[in-house]
Amino acid sequence: MMEQRPIQESNTPSGDSITNHQQVIGYMGVLINQNNALRQQNSNLFEELDRLRLEIVQQQTNYDKLLQKTLCNLATTNDKLKNQLNDCQQ
Incomplete structure (x- = not known):
């Protein structure tokens, strides 16, 4: 028979939804920072172009x-x- 796991564990690849959630939040923070840096660089490039x-x-x-x-x-x-x-x- 198949092993039954709690729902929160079966919804994530590693089985640890809290850890995955924290990792996703961390990655989102990194992506937001990268996005902000790229926006600033874009703004600087537009100023240089002008x-x-x-x-x-x-x-x-x-x-x-x-x-x-x-x-x-x-x-x-x-x-x-x-x-x-x-x-x-x-």
């Missing part, structure tokens, strides 16, 4: 200004060279 986006926008603005200045300088230099060439040809 900072990098702003930095990229600033760099693009600086690059555009530098490019515009360079183009103006090239146009001015080109005009001066044309004038010098015209003077030499006359």
Whole structure:
């Protein structure tokens, strides 16, 4: 015949529901702590991403200004060279 066990023991693999319950609570605590740490890390990464986006926008603005200045300088230099060439040809 089959051995009869109390209900609380037969519902758990080890047969000790109190120990299992305590282990589950312990594991849940670990998982909650890991989840909190990951949430904080995620928040930090979002802040870093925002900072990098702003930095990229600033760099693009600086690059555009530098490019515009360079183009103006090239146009001015080109005009001066044309004038010098015209003077030499006359």
